[in-house]
Amino acid sequence: MQNNRQIPAESPHSKNDASLETSDMVDGSERPLGVYVVSFVVGLEALALGVAGVWSVISMFTQPIFSLASAIFLSVLLLGLAVGLSAVALNAYRGFRWTRSAAFVWQLLMVAIATPTLLEGNIALGLVLLLPPLAVAFFLFTPKVVAFSLRAGTSNKVL
Numbered sequence: 001m002q003n004n005r006q007i008p009a010e011s012p013h014s015k016n017d018a019s020l021e022t023s024d025m026v027d028g029s030e031r032p033l034g035v036y037v038v039s040f041v042v043g044l045e046a047l048a049l050g051v052a053g054v055w056s057v058i059s060m061f062t063q064p065i066f067s068l069a070s071a072i073f074l075s076v077l078l079l080g081l082a083v084g085l086s087a088v089a090l091n092a093y094r095g096f097r098w099t100r101s102a103a104f105v106w107q108l109l110m111v112a113i114a115t116p117t118l119l120e121g122n123i124a125l126g127l128v129l130l131l132p133p134l135a136v137a138f139f140l141f142t143p144k145v146v147a148f149s150l151r152a153g154t155s156n157k158v159l
Contacts, residue, residue, distance in 0.1 A: 046084075049078050049079075107134075117129055
């Protein structure tokens with residue numbers, strides 16, 4: 001038995017078909033504004049955690065510490081969160097649907113940190129900690145962002 005191979009130009013799903021290119025462009029490549037906002041804000045939060053993690057590692061060697069185990073744990077935790085949030089930001093930009101839940105949980109934690117900061121009277125820092133997570137939480141549930149992350153026709157249907 002021989003396989004019947006089609007020439008790529010004769011394939012019904014060839015890339016030269018103008019109607020398929022147009023439909024792919026609408027479904028897959030046009031990112032809504034909310035995707036950019038979510039990716040940018042979560043990326044900035046990952047960058048801030050990475051800077052805090054590096055600062056924590058540097059301060060372990062330059063400052064007196066009370067507990068070496070606690071300092072190591074804090075540094076690893078900060079750097080691990082930075083790596084995880086970087087993955088969320090990158091994959092949210094790519095349109096993976098699992099990133100919406102991870103980004104939303106992180107934004108809830110940010111709101112939990114911002115609320116006591118505002119209640120202490122530190123308004124500027126509280127607003128800096130509160131407004132970006134609120135924007136991300138809003139954009140995560142807009143219909144365009146949800147549709148972008150649930151779009152059909154991707155190569156990996158599970159993610």
